[in-house]
Amino acid sequence: MRLSFAELRNEYKNQNNFPIGKTAKYSCRPGYGRDPQLQPTITCLKNGMWSEALEFCKKKSCGHPGEPENGRVIVTDALFGSTVNFTCEEGHRLIGQLYRRCEISGTRVAWSGDVPICERIPCLPPPDIPNGRHTGAIMEEFSYGSAVTYKCDNGYPLTGEASIHCTTKDGLNGEWSARPPRCGEVRCPAPQIQNGRRVSGDRHVYSYKDNVTFECDPGYTMKGHSVSQCQTDDTWDPPLPVCEPATCVSPEVENGRTNGVQPVYGPRDIVLFECDPGYTLSGSPETQCQDDGRWDPPVPVCERMLQCPSPPAIANGKPSVQALAVFTTGTSVNYSCEPGYSLTGQASIYCVASGTWSPLAALCEEVLCIAPEIQNGRKVDGRGPVYRPRDMVRFECDPGYTLNGSRQIQCQDDRTWDPPVPAC
Known part of the structure; x- marks a missing residue:
């Protein structure tokens, strides 16, 4: 018997058969130690099965793994x-x-x-600033939580945060909580973007913490942030946005298709939709790419239509639309009969809202002509008893009578005789 915590001793490994009552001994596998209260053995029982193997080898312990400072x-x-x-x-x-x-x-x-x-977590030394100094000049290293305070020389006003501290965003690398302040007036350049404009915050001079909001011209979409703020180093943050030509991603409709194959479309481009057989369009059949990259009206959905099963087969006839794979509500099917058979019932059936065909399918019945009879005469050829289309009958009159009409007539598909039955 194979055990996860022990293996047979060498003297038993090559033994294939064990007599009833025989005991096999085990040794603990690496990583396990003996439980002195249990015997490392199993015994072959009278029923040919091994006795239950108790867990006589236990996992060894590695002790305490140690704990790092902090x-x-x-x-x-x-x-x-x-x-x-x-x-x-x-x-x-x-x-x-x-x-x-x-x-x-x-x-x-x-x-x-x-x-x-x-x-x-360490931080790089805090940046030095012109016309000012910070309290970190006497510090040898800067780590998480360390703080420094800036002070400006006489005659230079301080703009920004006077104190900044070492922090972290990713738990691995240190960074300062803010940009260093500025000693002196802050003057950010007037922000300009191509294919766009400022919609708020327009002024002649831009100072620290002044905000400007942008928007793009029609036909362009914004990449970046719409609001930017003047910083202590005369720069704008976040960086000024960029207005790129607007595009719409190619629209996709499940269980349907479009008339275009382009990966992207420009403003005012129009795309048409149609659904696969068995599905109906829910929404507008066309949409237009807008200046903001949206499709309007929204991309439609192709919903599964209620369907009927294949039209019923009829003996000696067939439906007219056997090639169709899907039969949706309103679909009609016409039946026709094989030569020699005529239709009894409605020739057309329709797929209705309940998912069934209505009315019942017609029948194709065999065409038979009524046996022709002639007074004062007799049939000399084609005596029946059943007459099918194209069967021929010939007549002759009794002595003393003459034939008025055709001597030979034929059964037609409409169950009539042509020419008509003659007279004697």
């Missing part, structure tokens, strides 16, 4: 095969492996790798 370890258990994870406190980043695994190391078990380090 961090913590997340432990579920410390047994062979388990994994522990490490995290750092806010403002620190992890240097080393995020996890350790309890694994085999020689004849024992041990944690893989080393305990990682939680390092305080």
